[in-house]
Amino acid sequence: MSLERVASLSDVPAGEVRVVMCGDRSLALCNVDGALYAIDNICTHDGGPLGEGRLRGDRILCPRHGAAFDARTGRVLTLPAVKSVRSYPVTVDGDDVSVDGEAGQLP
Structure with missing residues (x-):
C-alpha cells in the first residue's frame, strides 16, 4: 500500500467533491454522507472532469x-458513458486524508 496525503478532512464537506492529485493521477474526492471515496477524475464518455460535476447522494454527474x-x-450508472472509472482506497487519520493511488480498481 502506497498512501499519499491528498487533503484535509475539512476540505471536503459532506455532499461535496474536490479534485485532488495523487502522484500524477487526478482524482475526484467525494464525501458521501460523511464517508470519503476517490475515483478517477475523467469521464469515460469524453474526458470531462468528474470532480467539477455535482454530487447527488452517492452519484457524481459529469458536468459535460x-x-x-x-x-x-x-461504476457507470447512466449514458452517455458506458465504461466505469477506477476507485481508490481512502484512509482518514485525524484530519489527514490519504489515497492509495496504486490500488485503483474497476467495479
Whole structure:
C-alpha cells in the first residue's frame, strides 16, 4: 500500500467533491454522507472532469453531458458513458486524508 496525503478532512464537506492529485493521477474526492471515496477524475464518455460535476447522494454527474457514476465504486450508472472509472482506497487519520493511488480498481 502506497498512501499519499491528498487533503484535509475539512476540505471536503459532506455532499461535496474536490479534485485532488495523487502522484500524477487526478482524482475526484467525494464525501458521501460523511464517508470519503476517490475515483478517477475523467469521464469515460469524453474526458470531462468528474470532480467539477455535482454530487447527488452517492452519484457524481459529469458536468459535460450528465453521465452518472457511483461515487463509491466508480461504476457507470447512466449514458452517455458506458465504461466505469477506477476507485481508490481512502484512509482518514485525524484530519489527514490519504489515497492509495496504486490500488485503483474497476467495479
